[in-house]
Amino acid sequence: METTSASSIIGIIPQSMAGYWAKAGVDVQLAMDQTLTKSLLKVSRGSLDSAVSPTLAYEQLKEAKGPYASMGEKAKASAATVRALFGMPGSVYHPMVWTDSGITSWQDAKGKRIFIGPPAGSANAQITALLQAAGLKEGDYEAIKAPWGAASQSFQDGQSDVYVAALPLGSQTLSELSLSRKVHFLSLDDAQAYVPAGLGMTRAVIPAHTYPGQDNDQSAITWQTQMMLVVRKDLSDEVAYQLTKGYFEHRQDLASTNALLGQLADMPPLDGVSAPLHPGAVRYYREAGISIPAELLPQ
Template identity: 60%
Template structure:
């Protein structure tokens, strides 16, 4: 199984779940710090059993576009080998500016330099859509791209005026950043709080005073990424069943163990799933009486 960085929520959840899966009879060999669009392609090409993937990546694979444009025909055909198990909540988008920057809302960001994610991937579309939902059209600012790992330091070095990054709610690294220099968080407008379908996100709130150097007096509406646990269609029904059952039956336990996992129990089973469900997952949902959307049935 592959996932993102070890300190991201989508990396932390599989790590936390590994002992539970092992107890259920599924030995998960976890590889972290992976590029998830590549992980998805490995599943589709029968080279990997499972990975946490962004739903927009699967849409791109089906259409042979984005990171798969150069192998469009192969991507479209191999997408038929991917199945979904369940949704997972990801990180929160935080649109950050220094409190003394003079930027108090998105309108103040006109003509400014805004970090919009890595050079390739689903984040660019997600961030530009989020910024537009805040009231700043795409053509009204200078969108800059850089690897996630370099973004925070680049912001501290003054390369961005607004840094739209992904963090778990209450992130320690963001808390430390705010202690070094007060920050302001920019949100989306209330009437735009629901993200467009297909972006792989859901509405979320960053409460006032979440970070020690946060100057916002009111809660900030933002968007939270959604992920899908994707597997190869040839995974055994028993393994897919155990992965699904064990995760869903231990979500509350994880949430009680750490505030990082607070969103696990309240995230809908299917909100981030856009691949057909694996028969093993279908078996579990049917056992507990959960209605499955027709579009997710193979």
């Protein structure tokens, strides 16, 4: 199973679940710090059993857009081999600047260097859309692309002016970073906060004083990604069933033992799911009495 950074929500969830899945007889080998658009492609080609996938990435694969545009009809055929198990909350985009940078609003970021995610990742499209909602068109800023793991150090080294970090709300990583030097989070206003359909995101808020070195005295409005756990179409029904069942039987445990995962307990099971469900997942949802939209049933 591939996912992104170990400190992100979608990194923490499978790490926390691995032990529970093992008790159910499913040995999950995790590969961290992956570019999830590439992970989705591996699943679609059958070279990887499972991965966390941005909702947007699957839509792009299905329509041969974004990082999959050059694949044409092959992308659409690849999407047909992907199945979903359940949705999960993604990371919150934290648009961060140093307090002493002189940047206090998105308009101040014009002409600046802004980190927009890894090369070829779906985060590029999402962060670019976030910037556009904030009033910054492509060309109004210098887009910096780098792996997630290198982005924080790059920001600290002065290689970017705005660091749009994808991390859970209350992240220890950002807490420690803010202790080294005061930070400010750029905010959308209410009129800008609407998330266009098809981006695989939802509105989110970073409350004032979430981080020790945060200077915002009001909440910052931003966006949060939506994710899903995907598997190859021919994964055994039993494995898909146990992965799904294990997650829902233990997500309350995860939420109660890790403050970063608090929203898991109340998240609707299929939020963020856009790929057809695997039959093993369908079996679990029917046993649990969970309604499944017709468009998510496998054909």
